[in-house]
Amino acid sequence: MKKVIGMAYVILISIRLFGETKTVVELQQAALSENPRIKAMEAESQMMKKRIPQSDALEDPKLKVAANSLSAKTFSNPRDNMTSRGLGTSQVTQGKAYEEMPPYLEFGISQMIPIGKLGYRRKIAVQEYERAVFKLKAEKVETLHMLRMNYYELVFVRSSIKILEDIKRQIKLVIDSEVAATKAGMGSLSNVIKAKIESNMVDEEIIILRQKQKEIEEKINYLTGRRLEVKSDKLPEPDFKQVRVEAARKEIIASNPQLKIISLDTEISKSEISLKKSEYAPDVDIGFSYMRQRDTVKRRMDEVMIDMNGPSLLNRTEKMKRDDMVSFMVTFNIPFWFWKKNIPMVEEMKKKYDASKNLYQDKLNEVNARAETLVSQIVKWRDLYKLYRDKLIPQTQLALETNLARYRTGSVEFMPVVDTVRMLLRFKKELVMAVREYYTSYSELNALMGIEVLQ
Numbered sequence: 251m252k253k254v255i256g257m258a259y260v261i262l263i264s265i266r267l268f269g270e271t272k273t274v275v276e277l278q279q280a281a282l283s284e285n286p287r288i289k290a291m292e293a294e295s296q297m298m299k300k301r302i303p304q305s306d307a308l309e310d311p312k313l314k315v316a317a318n319s320l321s322a323k324t325f326s327n328p329r330d331n332m333t334s335r336g337l338g339t340s341q342v343t344q345g346k347a348y349e350e351m352p353p354y355l356e357f358g359i360s361q362m363i364p365i366g367k368l369g370y371r372r373k374i375a376v377q378e379y380e381r382a383v384f385k386l387k388a389e390k391v392e393t394l395h396m397l398r399m400n401y402y403e404l405v406f407v408r409s410s411i412k413i414l415e416d417i418k419r420q421i422k423l424v425i426d427s428e429v430a431a432t433k434a435g436m437g438s439l440s441n442v443i444k445a446k447i448e449s450n451m452v453d454e455e456i457i458i459l460r461q462k463q464k465e466i467e468e469k470i471n472y473l474t475g476r477r478l479e480v481k482s483d484k485l486p487e488p489d490f491k492q493v494r495v496e497a498a499r500k501e502i503i504a505s506n507p508q509l510k511i512i513s514l515d516t517e518i519s520k521s522e523i524s525l526k527k528s529e530y531a532p533d534v535d536i537g538f539s540y541m542r543q544r545d546t547v548k549r550r551m552d553e554v555m556i557d558m559n560g561p562s563l564l565n566r567t568e569k570m571k572r573d574d575m576v577s578f579m580v581t582f583n584i585p586f587w588f589w590k591k592n593i594p595m596v597e598e599m600k601k602k603y604d605a606s607k608n609l610y611q612d613k614l615n616e617v618n619a620r621a622e623t624l625v626s627q628i629v630k631w632r633d634l635y636k637l638y639r640d641k642l643i644p645q646t647q648l649a650l651e652t653n654l655a656r657y658r659t660g661s662v663e664f665m666p667v668v669d670t671v672r673m674l675l676r677f678k679k680e681l682v683m684a685v686r687e688y689y690t691s692y693s694e695l696n697a698l699m700g701i702e703v704l705q
């Protein structure tokens with residue numbers, strides 16, 4: 251029970267403070283959770299985050315497996331011919347000797363190490379991730395600002411329709427009075443026709459506004475990512491917060507996402523200059539090999555006179571043990587063509603850095619000028635709102651009541667009454683428009699300061 255009472259108290263406080271503003275807050279929360287474009291930007295920022303550990307990873311090592319000392323002719327064991335030795339000259343009539351050299355297997359591994367580059371690569375990857383985060387923030391800020399603008403426009407259109415319907419009822423009362431006077435021989439048929447034209451013109455404006463209302467509702471559905479029903483038909487009275495230009499400028503410099511993005515572009519360009527300069531240093535490829543040797547076989551075949559029956563073939567085999575071998579290797583990648591490749595790349599990054607600095611200054615000037623314009627607009631719409639609310643509308647309503655009273659007594663013509671109704675319609679619409687424009691300007695100013703959800 252206490253929980254229910256507490257929730258009801260919070261709701262009452264929200265209604266008392268913000269009126270229908272709670273609805274626009276719910277719309278903003280829906281957009282943050284459902285808008286497909288924001289979801290895509292969130293996925294992109296996470297993608298950039300996954301690139302950070304990849305940036306300073308070494309290239310995969312290279313594994314070498316080779317069979318060496320194969321014969322180029324037969325792809326078999328090569329033979330090294332030798333002269334016959336070890337037999338008496340009286341015994342050897344014809345001899346052949348050779349040494350079989352079996353191929354040996356080689357197992358090796360090598361690793362390329364970029365000297366002085368991995369730190370800059372990681373730094374750039376971190377900066378690119380930060381830029382993606384600010385791009386996401388910029389998208390959220392822009393989407394929510396557009397959503398608030400459409401919300402304010404929708405409520406303005408609905409309020410305008412209500413005002414037009416109210417004015418139409420007043421015109422109808424005047425028409426009925428003029429028709430009755432005409433039947434009594436005191437009115438004018440032309441006045442009735444003119445009044446009906448005014449009423450039809452109001453109908454025309456209502457038709458246009460209702461179509462516009464449908465369009466705005468579809469825009470809101472698009473921005474929120476789902477179909478929602480907005481029930482608000484009146485904007486709350488603004489509290490007209492005082493905004494200082496200098497304070498707004500400081501907040502914009504500190505938090506504007508577009509400025510942050512360009513600032514990070516400048517930092518990335520600076521890091522890229524350092525990375526390109528580091529490429530003057532050679533890359534090192536360190537390798538190690540182990541060679542597995544097989545025993546060498548020495549074969550000899552001789553024709554030997556064993557007895558008086560003639561020469562006989564005598565085969566002799568001798569094995570020679572060979573030790574395994576290891577080798578170490580260091581290879582340097584020399585930037586020999588640095589004047590054609592490295593120097594132009596460094597100069598290119600320097601130009602990019604200069605361009606980023608100028609773009610930042612241009613964007614800073616743009617947002618500062620826009621902030622000053624918005625602050626002046628906020629003051630203008632505040633003053634106009636008070637003028638319409640406190641002076642023009644009460645005075646026009648009083649004039650209308652006076653003209654109606656005098657019209658009933660015949661002291662005033664019919665058309666001055668219609669003109670006063672038309673003037674009252676205009677001032678009431680201008681009052682609602684002043685509220686809409688104030689909220690729109692205030693929303694844009696907060697968007698420049700990087701504020702996402704606006705209460």
